[in-house]
Each structure stands twice: as C-alpha cells, then as structure tokens.
Amino acid sequence: GFATAAQSNKVTIGLIPADGIGREVIPAARQVLESLPKSEASPRFEFIHLDAGFEHFQKHGVALPDETLARLRGECQGALFGAVSSPSHKVAGYSSPIVALRKHLDLYANVRPVASVAGSGQKQLDMLIIRENTECLYIKQERIETDANGLKVAYADRKISEYASRRAGQMAFNMALMRDKLRANVPASERLWQGKPKVTIVHKSNVLSITDGLWRETVRGVKENNQALYSGVDMDEQLVDSMVYRMFREPEAFDVVVAPNLYGDIISDGAAALVGSLGLVPSANVGDNFVVGEPVHGSAPDIAGQQKANPIAAIRSAGLLLEHMGYSGDAARIYQAVDGVLREGLIKTPDLGGKSTTQEVTDAVCKRL
Amino acid sequence: GFATAAQSNKVTIGLIPADGIGREVIPAARQVLESLPKSEASPRFEFIHLDAGFEHFQKHGVALPDETLARLRGECQGALFGAVSSPSHKVAGYSSPIVALRKHLDLYANVRPVASVAGSGQKQLDMLIIRENTECLYIKQERIETDANGLKVAYADRKISEYASRRAGQMAFNMALMRDKLRANVPASERLWQGKPKVTIVHKSNVLSITDGLWRETVRGVKENNQALYSGVDMDEQLVDSMVYRMFREPEAFDVVVAPNLYGDIISDGAAALVGSLGLVPSANVGDNFVVGEPVHGSAPDIAGQQKANPIAAIRSAGLLLEHMGYSGDAARIYQAVDGVLREGLIKTPDLGGKSTTQEVTDAVCKRL
Ligand SMILES: CC(C)[C@H](C(=O)O)[C@@H](O)C(=O)O
Ligand SMILES: CC(C)[C@H](C(=O)O)[C@@H](O)C(=O)O
Numbered sequence: 007g008f009a010t011a012a013q014s015n016k017v018t019i020g021l022i023p024a025d026g027i028g029r030e031v032i033p034a035a036r037q038v039l040e041s042l043p044k045s046e047a048s049p050r051f052e053f054i055h056l057d058a059g060f061e062h063f064q065k066h067g068v069a070l071p072d073e074t075l076a077r078l079r080g081e082c083q084g085a086l087f088g089a090v091s092s093p094s095h096k097v098a099g100y101s102s103p104i105v106a107l108r109k110h111l112d113l114y115a116n117v118r119p120v121a122s123v124a125g126s127g128q129k130q131l132d133m134l135i136i137r138e139n140t141e142c143l144y145i146k147q148e149r150i151e152t153d154a155n156g157l158k159v160a161y162a163d164r165k166i167s168e169y170a171s172r173r174a175g176q177m178a179f180n181m182a183l184m185r186d187k188l189r190a191n192v193p194a195s196e197r198l199w200q201g202k203p204k205v206t207i208v209h210k211s212n213v214l215s216i217t218d219g220l221w222r223e224t225v226r227g228v229k230e231n232n233q234a235l236y237s238g239v240d241m242d243e244q245l246v247d248s249m250v251y252r253m254f255r256e257p258e259a260f261d262v263v264v265a266p267n268l269y270g271d272i273i274s275d276g277a278a279a280l281v282g283s284l285g286l287v288p289s290a291n292v293g294d295n296f297v298v299g300e301p302v303h304g305s306a307p308d309i310a311g312q313q314k315a316n317p318i319a320a321i322r323s324a325g326l327l328l329e330h331m332g333y334s335g336d337a338a339r340i341y342q343a344v345d346g347v348l349r350e351g352l353i354k355t356p357d358l359g360g361k362s363t364t365q366e367v368t369d370a371v372c373k374r375l
Numbered sequence: 376g377f378a379t380a381a382q383s384n385k386v387t388i389g390l391i392p393a394d395g396i397g398r399e400v401i402p403a404a405r406q407v408l409e410s411l412p413k414s415e416a417s418p419r420f421e422f423i424h425l426d427a428g429f430e431h432f433q434k435h436g437v438a439l440p441d442e443t444l445a446r447l448r449g450e451c452q453g454a455l456f457g458a459v460s461s462p463s464h465k466v467a468g469y470s471s472p473i474v475a476l477r478k479h480l481d482l483y484a485n486v487r488p489v490a491s492v493a494g495s496g497q498k499q500l501d502m503l504i505i506r507e508n509t510e511c512l513y514i515k516q517e518r519i520e521t522d523a524n525g526l527k528v529a530y531a532d533r534k535i536s537e538y539a540s541r542r543a544g545q546m547a548f549n550m551a552l553m554r555d556k557l558r559a560n561v562p563a564s565e566r567l568w569q570g571k572p573k574v575t576i577v578h579k580s581n582v583l584s585i586t587d588g589l590w591r592e593t594v595r596g597v598k599e600n601n602q603a604l605y606s607g608v609d610m611d612e613q614l615v616d617s618m619v620y621r622m623f624r625e626p627e628a629f630d631v632v633v634a635p636n637l638y639g640d641i642i643s644d645g646a647a648a649l650v651g652s653l654g655l656v657p658s659a660n661v662g663d664n665f666v667v668g669e670p671v672h673g674s675a676p677d678i679a680g681q682q683k684a685n686p687i688a689a690i691r692s693a694g695l696l697l698e699h700m701g702y703s704g705d706a707a708r709i710y711q712a713v714d715g716v717l718r719e720g721l722i723k724t725p726d727l728g729g730k731s732t733t734q735e736v737t738d739a740v741c742k743r744l
Contacts, residue, residue, distance in 0.1 A: 092614070095580070096580070144582060151588065153538075160585050169528075210637070212462075213513060216519050218520065220529045224527075251645060254649070269613075315659075
C-alpha cells in the first residue's frame, strides 16, 4: 500500500460507503473482516471512515474530497468502496468519484470474478474478468460543438495505450496462472474449469482497427514475448458483440477474460445475470501500490435503508481486497464462508428470492468463518 | 428507394451475399421472396447480384466496389446483405463493407426485432432494438502516436450528433406506435407485450456526460417536443451495463430499445442469445430512401458451404426489407410462415439442435407462405 504499515500485520482500511446501499453493505463487509479468526499470520485491522459520493457532492459540492484521497494515500493500505448514485442528467461540476479514484490511485486493473457456486444447481461458470481500468472512454475527454445548421455535435476521445494494455494483459495472464495453481487444491469433481488455463481477449478490431488493434496486439504480445512464463496459458479472442452472445450460450467456455474498460463494464454486468444477481459479484480495483474492493452493483436507491441489500458482493470484495494485499488464506476463508451460505440456500436477501435481511446474511457468513 | 420503379409494383433488389454463409442464406431469402403468392398488391421482384466482402477484397483489393454502390443507387429499391468475414488483425486498406454501405446510403437506423415465438415454450420476449447506424465509434476516425517513452498511444473519436440521435429517436417512437397498432390484431392471449408501448433509452451518461448526455437529451426531446404524437408512448432509460443485466433477468420488461451504435451492436447480439440462436435474428438498415436487410449473424466460416447455416435470420430480414419498403402484408406472410416452422419445431438447423439443412428449412418456410 501507499502507507507502509507501522507493524507488519496492522492493516488500515479506508471505508468509503458513498451512496445508497453502500451504507449497508460496507458495514457488513467490515463486520466480516472483524470476525475473521485471529492468527499470527492474519492482519489486525483498523478502519477509517471516508466520505465520497453523489450525496456528499450535493451537500458539499465535491464528490471525492481531497481529504479522502490524502488519507487513503497517507494512512491506508487498502479500501472498500460502496456504490455511487448517478444523477440521470448532467450536473455541473459532478463527476463519478469511483472513476476518479481509479485514476488518482492508478488502480489499473479491475478484477471481477464471476462464478457459480459448485453444487448450487446453477448454470456452471467460473470466469475472471480483467477490465482495464484507467482509459478507453473513461478518460472523459469530451467536447461539444454546433454545426452549420445550429445543431449540436459532441465528441469523446477513446484512448488505448500500449502501456495500459500491457499492464492489463499481464494481470490477465498472471491471474490465469494463479487460478490454475489454486485449482490444484480443489477436488477434480468440484472444479468448474477443467482445461488448461486460458485468456480470452475481447475487442472490436473489425471496426476499431487502430485502437482495438493496438489493444489486441499488445495483449497478445504479453504471451508471445514471454513464452517462458506463459506457454502454459492458452489464448483466444472474441469480438465484444460475440462475447456477450457466447457468454450467455456457453459461459463454461471462459476462464480469464480481458477487456478494455467499457467492454469490461458491460460484460461484467452481463456475467452477473448468469449467477442470479448483481448482489453476488465483487470486484477489486488493483494497482501496484493499492487495492480498492468494490461490489459491482450500484447504489440501488429503491431499496436503500431497508436492510434488503445483498451484502455478499461487498463481503466478497473484502475477500478480494485481502487476496490482492497478499492475505490469501484469510481471503479463502471469506470465499468459503460465503459459498457455504449460498450452497445451503436458506438465508438469502430478496434479490435471490429470499426474505433475509442484510444483517442476517452477514451474521450467517460470520458464523462460518 | 433511390431508383424509382418503372412500374409501381416492380421491385429490384440487390443481393450482396458477401462472405461465408452469406452465400447460402441470401439465396434462401431470395427463394422465399420468389415463393410469395402473387397478388395485385404484391411486388414483382427482380434480383441483381452484387459483389462485396473480405474475400472480394482479397481478390480485387476492394471490399465494397464502386459498381455495387452505383447499381444499388441506380437500379435498386432495396437490398439484402449476407455477412462479412473479419480479418483477425489489421489488413492495410481493408474496411468493413457493411459499415461503409450504411454510411454511403445514409441508412441511419438499424432495426433489430428479437422475439420469442409465442407457444414455443421459450423465455418470453418481444423487443425491438433501434440501433443508431451512422456514428458513435463507427465513424472510424482513429490515430496512433508514440509517447515520450516510445510506447504507442491510440485514439478513436466517438461522435454523437443531435441530428443522428433525433432520427434514431424518431424511428424508435414511430416503431413503438406502429407495434402497438399491429398488436391490436393479435389475440390478447398471444400478445407478449401487454402494456402501453414503451421506448427505453440506453446510454452511459454517468461517464459520458457530454456525448451520451446529448444522446439522452435528444431522444427524450423527441417525445417531450411532440406530445401530440407520442403522449401514448412511455419512456424510460437504462445505463448500458444495467441494460445487459436486466435484459437477461427480465427480457419481458422491454418493448422498443434505442441505443447508440456500439451499445446497439452489443445488446442485439446479447438479445439473440435469449431466443436461442443468432441464426434467428434479422435486421434492416433503414434510411429515408433505401433499406438493406441483413441477418445479425456473421459469416461463420467454420460452417460455411455445408448447408448447416440457419436461413431464418436472412429470411426474416427479407421480411423486414419488405415491411420497411411499405409491403407490410407480404412481410407478415413471411414472419408467420417462419413462426409456424419454429413453433412446429420439426425442421431446424444444428444451431437449434436439429439436423435439417439450410435448403430444408427454406423449403419448409416456402410451403407455409
Ligand atoms: C458507476 C460507474 C461509473 C461504474 C463504471 O462504469 O465503471 C460502475 O458501473 C462500475 O462498474 O463500477
Ligand atoms: C461486421 C460488423 C462490422 C458489424 C457491426 O459491428 O456493426 C456486425 O457486428 C453487425 O452487427 O452488423
């Protein structure tokens, strides 16, 4: 992390609930982290609350306060971000704080695992989406003009760089190897992905031959220029439109999927539909020096404050945070506790067809840690 | 059409099979058009074969010959386009002929109906996707530079204009009204969409506040500035990532969906997965003066030339072509014949789990006309 822990096992986590159900699921994730059994190797957590979000913007005129950034950099080794509300039309001066956070902390890869729970009777899949997290249309370079007929014409720049594409590609191939290693510990009958590890590159280079051409060539180059490391990883590719189609027809055909920012955003929401709820899908925004866990779902204003939100995406995001900070044992405990609750299928929030509250699901996970 | 028919009922259709299975499904669609029962009101078809595609490019150095464009403009009232192969990496001088065709003929709306067949036991949906067809990232303005470290950086322009957004929006609201009118003829028990007609606007204005902001405002304006015409049509909106999620969770929640070019491309492939096969989904590229029918699927080189291709997307595209040329009676005959074959479920190509050939499916449709 940016801030080096004073004592090696002390970990300071910034909690940024932001808007809506973020304020229910981030405390749930915190409770799970605090309930982890203490061992010599596991971290001792300190938490600090940090502000951000649309509501904060409405009150104070700023969506991501300087203080939040400064304290993340100065005091924290990682953070958990809840969810942010989007105003439905342009609000002068407002800009998404999570997009800004990714950029300011150089969190270049958004890691989004989407997997069915073995034995849950669901459609089987075990995908890891690596979404490039700093550029593409998210650079927010936009302009508007008026044409000769007095009509408006707007442009946005889409940026694809060799630098960012390579970092995202390396993350994809490294995670493919890592997943393969971890799978060795899973009984063969429970392994969803049986083959050689594989990275699928998503692009639209039949239309965007220069930008997506550069993306494609660079990610391919990660393997081609480092066969010693990656010869054990297969590589294929999908046009983004076909990817969405195939993901729904044969989700079991994918292992690691690597995509430019916007395609990754769309694909990960689509994949979430396959596992039954956006409320299950976590992510980690990963950089070389910092990690921010973040559920893939939004702020869900329609159910906020009613204890209806599914805390599992946030709880799993806390697991991803630990995993990418190097505490993979504690991360695995969290994943297994969540899988246990899901497999049992008794305690679930309304998005999964149940009647349990956010707190009840959180307690059930804690009991299994 | 650009070329006015000499005799009012004579219709000249340009056939552009292009690559791969395009060469099997376009003849199938032609056979269906030729098998339509002749009446006073129905058109007399003439067909002319026109070249285009990647294979044509490889032989002659041009993907969309001038002659094809000139004859479409000079002799045809409409066209059917098959599918085009995409080279997996950049080929100097090659550019997609279908994207060029849409632009040259000003085919500003890509109309993509995706519906389950009533009584087929499938997940029920009845969506019409209107995809803006001339701009967004499809303007192909791209450039590449080298940064201070000698690394490549590429940019693409994404264009959203008030002009194009309004035309797409008008098409969406007009089609919503049209569908509502046609539904009145369907027995209530067979109507998949029961409510007031609705247009859902897809965007990502939480990130692209200027370009997608302009898109959103302009499409909303179509209704807001013309309540006399459109007050009977509901309007809502979805962020593109949520749209893909919701489409898979509750496809029955959508009537007409209107999207910028690239989102529309992705959403329509996704919707195709819901009805069981890309081989079922047709489209029409519609302008004020010309229509090009085009199956949504690609050239499928893996099955080309083997009589395995599903001709239904192309046959339905011929129906859409007629519909948008004003021959809605003949179009309805085609749709009903196809639905009959699908509902019976006996004669189907391998993509639908059957063993029938392209020709057998085509013959079965013709028999029901
Ligand atoms: C809130 C929004 C800016 C964000 C994004 O598009 O990245 C969200 O959809 C996500 O996936 O984290
Ligand atoms: C072939 C390709 C350029 C095209 C597109 O992206 O528009 C295709 O996917 C489509 O949907 O018609």
